[in-house]
Amino acid sequence: MAYPLPASVRKQQKSVRTFVDQELIPHEIYAEMHEGEFPPGVQARLERQVSDLGLRAMNIPRDLGGGGLSFLEQAVVSEQIGRVTNGLGWIVTTPARCIVEAATPKQMKTWVEPTIRGDRSECYAITEAEAGSDVDAIRTTARPSSGGYFIDGEKWHVTSFNHADHLIVQAKIDGGPNDGAHALFFIDKDSQGVDVLRTPAYSHTYSHHHPVVAFNSVKVPAENLIGREGQGMNFTHDWFRYERLMIAARCCGAAERLIDEASSFAKERKAFGRPVIENQLIQAMLADSVTELWAARLMTYRLAEAHDAGEDVKLLHAQCSMAKLYASEMANRVADRAVQIFGGRGYMRENVAERFYRELRVDRIWEGTSEIQRIIIAGQLAKRGAGALVG
Structure with missing residues (x-):
């Protein structure tokens, strides 16, 4: 159905x-x-x-x-x-x-x-060398000064920096009544003190780069503060919930494409005189893949409906972790099986399975690793019980 x-x-x-x-x-x-x-x-x-x-x-x-x-x-x-x-x-x-x-x-x-x-483009500078899933560990500071702040720090994996003209930067307030609190700031990319240290190569082939960016005493007017001092982590959690849900959805799409492509190939590819889709081990890989996709899709759609219904945001936070965890790991398993079904072709860059095999790997890392998702889920399970999380 x-x-x-x-x-x-x-x-x-x-x-x-x-x-x-x-x-x-x-x-x-x-x-x-x-x-x-x-x-x-x-x-x-x-x-x-x-x-x-x-x-x-x-x-x-x-x-x-x-x-x-x-x-x-x-x-x-x-x-x-x-x-x-x-x-x-x-x-x-x-x-x-x-x-x-x-x-x-x-x-x-x-x-x-x-x-x-579409006249301007943004990018987000949150992650640091020593602060990934643990956002509270960031060391970038915003020191209050007359009429604004001085931003100092170094951000990693600043996705889409090369296409952006401004950044949304997360920092900790350094001094004053909100010392240590998180805050977000708009910073134009051409501001003095914003410098690209290097642009690493990544497994995927995207036009969007993820450079390491330094902020050296970047002067930011007070009017560039987003919301209030201390609200930065709230904004980040909201963004994480959204992105985790959409990552789950994109992973479902990737898995469907892989299943379709691998199934079509298995029907056409012959070995020992018959299509390989007639071999039980190939059938098992495809059957497992489509079953897991169905489960991930049901989870993702239902969670999207829960957001539209305005359900408890704390439950949604845990359920977004559940959806991202399951869908991202599901898609990685499907990609691995698809490469195997394609055989040598699946190892060629011109093949969709090879590309997804590389690209999907990061979905188990960014916007919170699989391990962090499990910690979030377990924490809510301990507080609320299984009934609250899954009905």
């Missing part, structure tokens, strides 16, 4: 799937061989199509210029976007809604609204 999605969501699912199949997937191999880039002239056209489909800033209310999609709609869109490799699906943007809601009128005009329109 298919999940009972509303007819309007099914229609949207179909339109996004068509866009992915016709406009993104055909460019995967080109992107793989060209540092993750689209062919010349293609990206601008696709950005217009994204806008026409109502997917630009899909998580932002329509009255602010975004797509205004529900969580369920966003999960369905993200699932389809997850079917494409090389980060080409990142053409669909999702600015942090919690920051939109906290921004002052001047911040809205300067950074937020242009980002929603």
Whole structure:
């Protein structure tokens, strides 16, 4: 039985799937061989199509210029976007809604609204060399001074820095009544003291880079503070919940693509006089994969509906961890099986299984490792019991 999605969501699912199949997937191999880039002239056209489909800033209310999609709609869109490799699906943007809601009128005009329109681009500087999943361990400081702050520190994995013109930086207040509290700041990328130390190469082939960025006494006006001193971790937790849910959705999309591709190949590939899909060991890998995908999809869709219903945010926090944990590990298992089914072809960069085998690995790391998700889940289990978490 298919999940009972509303007819309007099914229609949207179909339109996004068509866009992915016709406009993104055909460019995967080109992107793989060209540092993750689209062919010349293609990206601008696709950005217009994204806008026409109502997917630009899909998580932002329509009255602010975004797509205004529900969580369920966003999960369905993200699932389809997850079917494409090389980060080409990142053409669909999702600015942090919690920051939109906290921004002052001047911040809205300067950074937020242009980002929603696609005229500006943001990136997030949170992770550090000694602070990944444990965000409270960050050492970057914001020292209050006359009319503002001085930011000092070093951030790692600043995703999309090369495409951004401003950063959202998390730091700890150094001094004053909120000493040690977390805070977020808007910082323009061309501000004096913002320096790229190096741009490491990663397993995936994305056009979005993840450099190490230093902040050397960067002067930031007080008006660039997002919300209040001490709210920084609240914003980060909100972003984590959202991203963990959407990672789960994208992993479902990747798994579906892998199962489809591996199944089609297994029907055509013959060994010892018959299609390999008739071999029980191949059948077992495909059967396990589609069963796990069904479970992950049910979890993801239901959790998206729970967000739309405004259910207890503490339960949602744990359930987002559950969805990310299960879906990301499920997709990694599916990718491994797909490589095995394709055999030598599955080890070629031109093969979808090889690309996903590399790309999906990070989903067990970023926005909180699998181990951190287990700690979050276990903590809520101890406090609330299994009934609260799973019904």
